[in-house]
Amino acid sequence: DAGVIQSPRHEVTEMGQEVTLRCKPISGHNSLFWYRQTMMRGLELLIYFNNNVPIDDSGMPEDRFSAKMPNASFSTLKIQPSEPRDSAVYFCASSLRVGVGNSPLHFGNGTRLTVT
């Protein structure tokens, strides 16, 4: 089991550029989550998918953020255009089943995004 795989690990980009973060969940997991972590706000849920369908994107901060899950083994989070305040660590996590209260989340090691 390779765990949740995220790429890239680090991304440095200039304001206004498009950024795409990638995630491969654990095989067989039905739910996928994107979180953002900053010192000030901690871990914030951005969006989650169940069986590849977006269920709740109310945490996506602005229309500049979009996420897709074209199949069970791949998801992307895109920021276009990026701004310095988007600088954070972005985590992808997957879970075996819906109703995560009783199902652990498995996190990737994150993408550290720096927007200058």
Place this chain on the structure above:
Amino acid sequence: SQKIEQNSEALNIQEGKTATLTCNYTNYSPAYLQWYRQDPGRGPVFLLLIRENEKEKRKERLKVTFDTTLKQSLFHITASQPADSATYLCALQANSGYALNFGKGTSLLVTP
């Protein structure tokens, strides 16, 4: 609004002692509560899950309590070791959906 509060001050303890971390919550009616460990540069790693009808749960040197009246969970590490140094996060399922909401975590430093 829903809140999950953990002590923002780092906890420094001596090796061999018991570390106790606190998680308080408001405006949640959780059926479950989870604890995670996060090391620098890594994603959170699941440690323990406790159900609302379980007062206490143990796993090796870890013990979690869950008091739904006080709206509080305590996380204990007995016989602490320097390798236990990390940030510990508690998490609850949001009332409005299926996702987990996290506290900001408490940093634990165990010194030899």
